[in-house]
Amino acid sequence: KYNAIIFDLDGVICHTDQYHYEAWKAVADELGIYFDEAINNRLRGVSRMESFEIILERYEKEMSEADKEHWLTKKNEIYKALLKNMSPADLSLEVKETLDGLRESGHKLAIGSSSKNARFILGQLGLGEYFDAISDGNNISKSKPDPEVFVKAAEYIEEAQKHCLVVEDAEAGLKAAIAGGMDCAAIGDAVGCGLGTYNLATFSDLLKVVEN
Numbered sequence: 001k002y003n004a005i006i007f008d009l010d011g012v013i014c015h016t017d018q019y020h021y022e023a024w025k026a027v028a029d030e031l032g033i034y035f036d037e038a039i040n041n042r043l044r045g046v047s048r049m050e051s052f053e054i055i056l057e058r059y060e061k062e063m064s065e066a067d068k069e070h071w072l073t074k075k076n077e078i079y080k081a082l083l084k085n086m087s088p089a090d091l092s093l094e095v096k097e098t099l100d101g102l103r104e105s106g107h108k109l110a111i112g113s114s115s116k117n118a119r120f121i122l123g124q125l126g127l128g129e130y131f132d133a134i135s136d137g138n139n140i141s142k143s144k145p146d147p148e149v150f151v152k153a154a155e156y157i158e159e160a161q162k163h164c165l166v167v168e169d170a171e172a173g174l175k176a177a178i179a180g181g182m183d184c185a186a187i188g189d190a191v192g193c194g195l196g197t198y199n200l201a202t203f204s205d206l207l208k209v210v211e212n
């Protein structure tokens with residue numbers, strides 16, 4: 001049924017929540033805005049600017065677009081410095097073995113991530129050359145729940161959307177897959193929202209999903 005699997009990156013292939021948290025916390029502290037892990041969870045799968053808008057809900061004053069850009073650049077500099085701590089040791093054996101298994105069974109494998117740092121993160125994990133295509137925050141004009149990032153991924157690997165399965169950890173990502181006419185497998189927090197065609201208890205469950 002599926003010729004290709006399109007993976008979200010953060011929260012599916014790897015976990016960068018803590019680094020996003022530390023970088024946003026540094027920015028929020030400088031601005032005197034309250035920020036905690038619960039607010040950080042709302043930023044999952046959301047673009048950088050939209051993430052900042054959520055943080056600014058607790059900011060009393062108005063902020064100019066130029067100032068917003070300044071803080072976004074600052075957040076990304078802190079975040080990228082933290083990403084340098086990532087290495088192939090951060091890629092779990094389960095994820096690597098499952099990806100290899102899916103490839104051996106003839107599936108094309110692509111990335112569909114909102115992040116502009118997707119290629120950098122994949123390089124840190126030792127997956128720089130691994131995927132057949134990467135669609136990320138650099139090639140889209142609308143972020144999830146818009147389907148653009150996944151539609152582009154399907155285009156890059158030359159597969160019809162109905163033959164692609166998306167794997168996502170965020171509700172916005174599941175909505176994006178559905179809007180793009182694709183089935184989706186929910187993992188982690190996304191399981192709770194009930195939008196997944198399948199719910200994965202663990203990453204390797206994907207092997208069972210594609211067998212059927």
Ligand code: B16
Pocket residue numbers: 008009010011020043044045046047048051076112113114115116117118137
């Ligand atoms: P960046 P995904 C998303 O990645 C993250 O989940 C989200 O928290 C982040 O704000 C977004 O990428 C943009 O990331 O600032 O690196 O461009 O889950 O779509 O792989």
Ligand code: MG
Pocket residue numbers: 008009010011012044045168169170173
């Ligand atoms: Mg994600």
